[in-house]
Amino acid sequence: MSERYTIRPMMLDDIEDVLVVERDAFQMPWIRQAFMNELMKNPFAYYLVAANQEQIVGYCGIWIALYEAHITNIAVLSSHRHQGVGRLLLQGMIRRALELEAISMTLEVRESNTDAQSFYKTFGFKKSGVKKGYYTDNCEDAWIMRLAFS
Numbered sequence: 001m002s003e004r005y006t007i008r009p010m011m012l013d014d015i016e017d018v019l020v021v022e023r024d025a026f027q028m029p030w031i032r033q034a035f036m037n038e039l040m041k042n043p044f045a046y047y048l049v050a051a052n053q054e055q056i057v058g059y060c061g062i063w064i065a066l067y068e069a070h071i072t073n074i075a076v077l078s079s080h081r082h083q084g085v086g087r088l089l090l091q092g093m094i095r096r097a098l099e100l101e102a103i104s105m106t107l108e109v110r111e112s113n114t115d116a117q118s119f120y121k122t123f124g125f126k127k128s129g130v131k132k133g134y135y136t137d138n139c140e141d142a143w144i145m146r147l148a149f150s
Helices: 012-025 032-040 085-099 114-122
Strands: 006-009 045-051 056-065 068-076 104-110 126-131 142-148
Touching: 006 085, 012 032, 012 045, 012 056, 012 068, 032 045, 045 085, 056 085, 068 085, 085 104, 104 114, 114 142
Parallel strands: 068 104
Antiparallel strands: 006 045, 045 056, 056 068, 104 142, 126 142
């Protein structure tokens, strides 16, 4: 079913559609200016979108620093979850990180988000630490998960 989606670099014109995904996925969504800054001013940022013929249904972003790729966000519209979109986005971002000579990838995930943790584990991510009180909306801890490429 995932062949219905195209993965491509995010463009400035995509921000309004990405904001729809962002608001659908997160309790504390990023604002327009945050995405504009990422695309226009952050030389370490790379973003991909997943689109079907009608709309953008997901996106993923990373920062590359010192040979490490750090996932900033990955989100899929709730109406398109469990259709392989997240998998396509993460596969695309791993390919991009390898092209940029990253040797590992990290992310934070809510301690209570066992679905996401399981998803990342299917790619080989492992829990490597905890950030106490990381999420400001409820002071929930974040798991740090890491994937080594070598």
